Amino acid sequence: MKKSAYKINIIGAGISGLIAAQILENHGYHPTILEASDSVGGRVKSEMIKGHNLDLGFQVLLTSYPAAKKYLNYDALDLQKFLPGAAIFKDGKSQTIGDPLRNFSLLIPTLFSSIGNFSDKTKILKLNTILKKKTIHEIFNTDETSTLKYLQSFGFSKEIINDFFKPFFSGIFLEPDLATPSRMFEFVYKMFGNGFAAVPKNGIQEIPNQLKAKLKNTTFKFNTFVKEVKDKEIILDNGDKIESHITIIATDASPLVSNLKNQETTWTSCDTLYFETNERVIKKPLIGLIADENALINNIFYYTSLPSSNKTDKDLLSVTVVKNHSLNDLDLILKVTEDLKILCGIDVKKFIKHYKIKKALPATTNLQYEISSSETKLKSTLFLAGDQLLNGSLNAAIISGERAALGVIQTLEDGFITDELTSEYS
Structure with a gap:
């Protein structure tokens, strides 16, 4: 049976699904991707609204992600880099801190900042040194605790935890209490230290667009809603059935597979709101952190600083809210606008768009960096992919997609697909 004749379906055109398709193509297969929306990207998307290219949620690419470096062409993405620091808003004032070893312009403001005491600053240098030497393998084999307990046990003061670590990493983990496992903290901290946070000039959507453009033998079926996945059959919402020799579920599989119904992925959610403002209160490409535990908003960023x-x-201006709330859309906009004025001195000129992102990141425990091809196999005809298998990151999405595809290839090459399928197309 020719490789191109196998009916290999991938559910989900997010990063994992696109990578899986690329690996399959590289080995001579012609997969089909079924996607519920009208474009690629999954959670990594952008759209043009009122002249602004808006990312669906504040998202950055960490350039030191090993898997991203392997599969993405950074030059073609025209990445725009953030400065390695932050503007912290506290008590109605803004202070800038950062890594002067990587950008000298941050030396003076960091030295004269009142964020954290001298001991905190020396501990940050110590943490930088430790994590630069610690391998990714070692990080993901370290006993887990919460990020908050990790920082406390390291000896950081309550002030720097509340003023810097909590707003900064809450914006990354999308939960306000730093309950995220410490493995993820160490991994992300190391990635920030080894590279830069960046966004493509044309928006985060350029990442999946680039992956899609590489695919030459993959068929895309957009606006295709999958209801259920069986052994050799995919059932769509409209009742249509698709024969499938092998299926990769590159999205949350629990709603689609009967024996996974009780294994639903838990997700963190967030709100991202976009505004036009009269002027930028942060002139440089720095993320703004709100160091006020009573504030609803967590972090801000001026996309026009890049x-x-x-x-x-x-x-x-983008504004991220990670705290749970029961506000309706209008009241949320009013509250965010009020916080911006009081806490940051920002006058909002025009509201642009509100994204309520219910499934922003998988809230997983026992985080892992790697997964073997065999571990992605649910059965000989069904494989799983997605960052929820490992950790909530673009890097994990890439790895899981790669491993699922390699698992499919190994299964086919080892002849584990039944004889009648082979004879049907021989």
Whole structure:
């Protein structure tokens, strides 16, 4: 049976699904991707609204991700890098801190910042040194605790935890209490230290767009809603059935597979709101952190502090909310606007868009960096992919997609697909 004749279906055109398709193509297979939306990307998407290219949630690429470096062409993405620091808003004032060893302009403001005491600053240098030497393998084999307990046990003061670590990493983990396992903290901290946070000039959507453009023998079926996945059959919402020799579920599989119904992935959620403002209170490409435990907003960023493809010269501000709330859309906008004025001195000119992201990141425990091909196999005809298998990151999404595809290839090459399927197309 020719490789191109196998009916290999991938559910989900997110990062994992696109990588899986690429690996399959590289080995001579012609997969089909079934995607519920009208475009690729999954949770990594952008859209043009009122002249602004808006990412669906504040997202960055950490350039030191090993898997991202393997599969993405950074030069073609035209990455725009953040400065390695942050502007911290506290008591109505803003202070800048950062890594002066990587950007000298951050030396003076960091030295004169009141964020953290002298002991805290020496401990940050110590933590930097420890994690630069610690391998990724060692990080993911370290006993887990919460990120908050990790920072406390390291000896950081309550002040620097509340003023810097909590707003910064809450914005990454999308939960306000730093309950995320410490393995993830160490991994992300190491990635920040080894590279830069960056966004493509044309928006985060350029990442999946680039992956899609590489695919030459993959069929895409958009606006295709999958209801259930069986052994050799995919059932769509409209009742249609698709024969499938092998299926890769590159999304949350629990709603689709009967014996996974009680194994649903837990997700963190967040709100991202975009505004036009009268002027930028943060002039440089720095993330803004809100060091007030009573504030609803967690972090802000001016996309117009970086070169972008926006079709307007108006300043674009993103605001991230990670705390749970029961506010309706209008009240949320009013509350965020109030926080911006009182806490940051920002006058909002125009509201642009609100994204309520219910499934922003998988809230997993016992985090892992790697997964073997065999571990992605649910049965000989069904494989799983997605960052929820490992840890909530683009890096994990890439690895899981790669491993699932390699698992499919190994299964086919070892002849584990039944004889009648082979004889049908021989």
